[in-house]
Amino acid sequence: MSEKEIECWWDQASEYYQKEINDRFPKTVHYGPFGSDERHLKLLGDVNGKKVLELGCGGGQCAIALAKEGAICTGLDISKKQLDFARNLAEKNRVKVSFLKGSFSDLTSIKKCYYDIVLSVFSLQYAENLDSVLTQVNRILRRGGLFVFSIDHPFYIMISPDTLKVESSYYKNGKNIELERWPDGSRHKSITYIRKVSDILNSILRSGLTLEAVLEPLDLNDKIWGTGYRRKLIRKIGPTIIFKCSKK
Ligand SMILES: C[S@@+](CC[C@H](N)C(=O)[O-])C[C@H]1O[C@@H](n2cnc3c(N)ncnc32)[C@H](O)[C@@H]1O
16 A cells, blocks of 8 residues: 555655656766766766666656666656656657556566666655565676665654654654645645664675665765755755665
8 A cells, every 4th residue: 555655655756756857867877866976976987888777766857867877777766747758858868768557566577587788766665565675676687787766765754854863763663654734725645664774784685686885975066856855954964875786
């Protein structure tokens, strides 16, 4: 049921979200709010000719940037509205990306050892069972392949942007439901899954993937998500954490 609610949330939020971010998106993979990008971090290497899957591809900006660099790209997302936007954007950019509707909770239709690279930017906070997603990513990656994902930094989300104080417990894990008020005054139930850093690292270990690096970048010049974030807080802790894994 939660997955259906997340899908509906994104179908409703897509138009507003894309209005906010699309024009400011750089022509490269961006790793999340104030989280820098591929031009600076160089986590994926040369993607030319590589088979790449983006999980939770949203409006397709990252997949399109990779396709422009020669990657054979597939974008998977649960939201039809996000995928409609992505298909349109790929057409405008005259690049071929295969956009598929589906959930990262079930990757069983993908062949074993098929992809060279799997990427996920700010989407796996919607995964109820992270162990299962990472184990499935391990199955579909070829040996030597890479899996890079970014999510909300678990420390960042504990701090209130209003008081700059730690307002929630680091140990409050699992399903997190928030009632959001949107600019048009409507209220929407947002669902994410909160994890400690150790939960994420242990999920990686259990999946059989090898952890290559953990990054906590802070790019104060980020113009994409700039409007919704308070600088006072960002200066103390950045909102993005990135995990780079490989399949040995
Ligand atoms: C914050 S957006 C990030 C989109 C894109 N990666 C970006 O950087 O703009 C999160 C995306 O995850 C997608 N998503 C949420 N749950 C999903 C699931 N179970 N399977 C696939 N995509 C999902 C949403 O539809 C949404 O497009």
